[in-house]
Amino acid sequence: MFDLELEKVSKWISDGGFASVAVQLPEGLKIRAPEISQYITEHTDASVLIIGRPCYGACDLFDHRGWTDALVHYGHSKIPSMGDDDTVLYIEARSDVKIDDGVRDILKDLPNNVGVLATIQYIDLIPEMCKVLEDIGKRPHVGMGDRRICYLGQVLGCNCTSAENIADKVDCFLYIGEGDFHPLAAAFGAGKPVIVLNPITNELRDMSEARDRLIRRRFAAIQTASGARSFLVMVCSKAGQCRMDLARGAERIIAESGRECITAVMEEVTPDSLASYGVDAYVCTACPRIATDDSARYGKPMLTVPELEIALGRKEWVGYPFDQIRG
Structure with missing residues (x-):
């Protein structure tokens, strides 16, 4: 509850x-x-x-x-x-669920140094989880993110700096929560394996397969967009997602590559909101997860700005360049 x-x-x-x-x-x-x-x-x-x-x-x-x-x-x-x-x-609508005693058995095969993360609903479980990990001989680590992050160990779908800031100290991350949205951010941005613990069902699963599957889709989108002659750069009017400076940078990258570009401000990015623009590809400067998670809905390749740089030959693909909204 x-x-x-x-x-x-x-x-x-x-x-x-x-x-x-x-x-x-x-x-x-x-x-x-x-x-x-x-x-x-x-x-x-x-x-x-x-x-x-x-x-x-x-x-x-x-x-x-x-x-x-x-x-x-x-x-x-x-x-x-x-x-x-x-x-x-x-x-914040925090959950009242507690860590089950049986979780010790399913965590015993984790490596020695474990970074602990959670979504806001389960952030209260981090100290308890650290105690559990210590009891089974592990060394827990909890990081603080940038100014977009409110709590130790908190991860957002657009910001994994709590994980990023301690990535060099851990062998893997243990994320407490449900679903794939938030732990995928850590799996993309921190460069270490992410294991999800659902505190309600005690299910434990590795995000590696989901991460790799999504990265393959992103590589395909980048390859397709590399042949685009015209781009729509999208700017979000929501205060927490508006990155106008990033959009201007994308415009320059596109112009310098000899391609055409228009920029539009939008409240919501939907297939219908993009249907009228006669362009070959989209660049999203709003929430980066619109591009990475939802691009199959749009019919044309949609890129983040770091992906755009790869598509237009400005950078090489060296690891996946996760686009974060930083504080």
């Missing part, structure tokens, strides 16, 4: 004197929107507006001004480099 901290939310709204509040939820928590809305309505004088659009992270923070007095953003931690806002409350 994920803690919605409804008492804290209601107190913050009442203490702030907010007459209206927007609630932003990731897809996995939208099923609990009625519960959240009803609780706030019953325990405060504020009206509630649920934000219905997709939400992928704190980089996707809804601009509530003009809509409501305040915003409650669920499911993600704040991004320190984006600054503070007294009208925004982050509720």
